[in-house]
Amino acid sequence: MKKYVCNICGWVYDEAEGYADGGIAAGTKWEDLPEDFECPLCGASKEDFSIEE
Numbered sequence: 862m863k864k865y866v867c868n869i870c871g872w873v874y875d876e877a878e879g880y881a882d883g884g885i886a887a888g889t890k891w892e893d894l895p896e897d898f899e900c901p902l903c904g905a906s907k908e909d910f911s912i913e914e
Contacts, residue, residue, distance in 0.1 A: 864913040865891050870903040873913060 862877040879887040
């Protein structure tokens with residue numbers, strides 16, 4: 862499982878945890894998120910995220 866960080870505000874999407882407040886189940890892979898997924902803090906698009914090293 863990977864983590865993806867928003868390049869704009871630093872919010873982290875953790876595949877292992879999902880995003881319960883957004884209705885995304887734990888274990889949901891990044892590529893399985895909807896194409897219109899946005900950062901819940903700043904509204905950035907998926908293209909504005911990078912893999913957290």
